[in-house]
Amino acid sequence: MNNTLKNRLIDSGFKYFAIFCTFFGLIVLAIFIIQILIEGVGRIDWGFLTSLPSRRASKAGILTAWTGTAWILGLTALISIPLGVAAGIYLEEYGKKNRLASIIEVNIANLAGVPSIIYGLLGLEIFVRTLNFGGSLLAGAFTLALLILPIIIVATREALKAVPKSLREASFGMGATKWQTIWYQTLPAASGGILTGIILALSRAVGETAPLIVIGALAYVPFVARTPMDEFTVLPMQIFNWVSRPQHGFIVNAAAAIIILLLITFVMNGIAIYLRNKWQKKVNW
Amino acid sequence: MKRTGEKIIEVALSTSGLITILTSVGIIWVLVSESFSFFQVVSVWDFLTDTQWTPLFTQKHYGILPLLSGTFLVTAIAILTALPIGISIAVYLSEYAPKSFRKSIKPALEILAAVPTVVYGFFALTVVTPFLQSFIPDLGSFNALSAGIVMGIMIIPMISSLSEDALYALPKSLREASYGMGATRFQTAFKVAVPAASSGIIVSIILAIARAIGETMIVAIAAGQQPNLTADPREAVMTITAYIVQVSLGDVQHGSIEYKTIFAAGITLFVLTFVLNNISFWIKKKYQEKYE
Numbered sequence: 138m139n140n141t142l143k144n145r146l147i148d149s150g151f152k153y154f155a156i157f158c159t160f161f162g163l164i165v166l167a168i169f170i171i172q173i174l175i176e177g178v179g180r181i182d183w184g185f186l187t188s189l190p191s192r193r194a195s196k197a198g199i200l201t202a203w204t205g206t207a208w209i210l211g212l213t214a215l216i217s218i219p220l221g222v223a224a225g226i227y228l229e230e231y232g233k234k235n236r237l238a239s240i241i242e243v244n245i246a247n248l249a250g251v252p253s254i255i256y257g258l259l260g261l262e263i264f265v266r267t268l269n270f271g272g273s274l275l276a277g278a279f280t281l282a283l284l285i286l287p288i289i290i291v292a293t294r295e296a297l298k299a300v301p302k303s304l305r306e307a308s309f310g311m312g313a314t315k316w317q318t319i320w321y322q323t324l325p326a327a328s329g330g331i332l333t334g335i336i337l338a339l340s341r342a343v344g345e346t347a348p349l350i351v352i353g354a355l356a357y358v359p360f361v362a363r364t365p366m367d368e369f370t371v372l373p374m375q376i377f378n379w380v381s382r383p384q385h386g387f388i389v390n391a392a393a394a395i396i397i398l399l400l401i402t403f404v405m406n407g408i409a410i411y412l413r414n415k416w417q418k419k420v421n422w
Numbered sequence: 423m424k425r426t427g428e429k430i431i432e433v434a435l436s437t438s439g440l441i442t443i444l445t446s447v448g449i450i451w452v453l454v455s456e457s458f459s460f461f462q463v464v465s466v467w468d469f470l471t472d473t474q475w476t477p478l479f480t481q482k483h484y485g486i487l488p489l490l491s492g493t494f495l496v497t498a499i500a501i502l503t504a505l506p507i508g509i510s511i512a513v514y515l516s517e518y519a520p521k522s523f524r525k526s527i528k529p530a531l532e533i534l535a536a537v538p539t540v541v542y543g544f545f546a547l548t549v550v551t552p553f554l555q556s557f558i559p560d561l562g563s564f565n566a567l568s569a570g571i572v573m574g575i576m577i578i579p580m581i582s583s584l585s586e587d588a589l590y591a592l593p594k595s596l597r598e599a600s601y602g603m604g605a606t607r608f609q610t611a612f613k614v615a616v617p618a619a620s621s622g623i624i625v626s627i628i629l630a631i632a633r634a635i636g637e638t639m640i641v642a643i644a645a646g647q648q649p650n651l652t653a654d655p656r657e658a659v660m661t662i663t664a665y666i667v668q669v670s671l672g673d674v675q676h677g678s679i680e681y682k683t684i685f686a687a688g689i690t691l692f693v694l695t696f697v698l699n700n701i702s703f704w705i706k707k708k709y710q711e712k713y714e
Contacts, residue, residue, distance in 0.1 A: 148608040168549075221438075232436070237436065346639050398538060
């Protein structure tokens, strides 16, 4: 009898411990976000968003950083979306049984596990030096595009996989070619899932710092980038720079910039989750 | 005519797939070629056994051990933080929680992995370190402990999500047999379900370790910049990734030995994560669907 009681106690004890664990990470994150808001929200004003970087913390702004982030977001999307979606289509719709496809598949699984800073070393040698892009937006965008390519490919494949066979067969039955079937039927049907994956991948790119440090993105850029060949900085880079300084004013600036960065990340993730839910409901064929 | 068009499209699509292979080849080529010329100056033996890493000083030593020890120390702290929490979450969600709770909490936990790592670094430096200093008085303002704990929080969803998938995939009959013997949910979870799903759980842990080893910004901000051969979590340490960041921020001449050190450090990092990832693939393949 005693034993049964003990076991029951352990059972419910663990239950409450596990509930605590489940919320632990989220609570810590919430505490942190509140701390950041207290520290940084007062610093955000029009001047902060429209000022160039400065040696004086109270005058410094994030104009170059957020425009750099916008540039990087756009260029990375332009490079990675067509490549990633095309590769995903190939693997799912064409390469079911061939050798090339299975090599590519193993390779993508490996690439997804490569630390982001290694992509920085790749970008430094290939884009910055060999192709002579220098520490430009273009070099950064190519590096990040390669980094998020596996995410887009995997998302594309999964979305295509969820499209029922009957849809393809109906299209073939009407005399459509393989590509016509993919372009007019399969791809539109899978678009929700693909879009979700693309947004998540791009939000990852927006938050990346390490590979951009390696390719030589600068913390101090005194002008707004006008062409893809310009030098640049991005929000995470600016935050890293400010965090590394001892004066408290820069810590406040970093907190303020983090609020903006988190806002961008959470909005992108929110859109992705919304799309995923909407698409999942629709996809019950 | 249609046929040629179809063929062209297929070739174009497969070319995009080939880009990923080129990426891998590029990574290996870049790392091997640059570190090859590094190892013509520094012997592999010195690299692996020298206990000092001071390439940027006048008295130069190129021993990777301090960087490795720093990397492993922070990783160990991160895993020690994330493992009990992650496994508890996984067991709770698959064995205890109602379905609706499971469905809504999983995406919420993913938020932890979506926060940019530079933000976690700020967190470690400005919140966690001062907090820990209040009861560990001799904790430095840069230390392995705080960086490791924060990294652990970041990788909780990796362990919980993959382990939960493994537990959830187990056949119901396994649990029913255990309940039929009069076992509690706790006993069923830890004596039947967790052992049965162990391969999936181990995979999640290995992938989390690989992720922690490659993590950069948290350690670059909060763990310090001193190559330090120590197992004391209160001290400042330098990880492989933090070293690459330090050199990249400085003014190092292209082609110099200092420049090549980041590729030697990079190839060490690459080999570590590559081996861990492939062990996890192997386990996954070997033990997958044992119960189906």
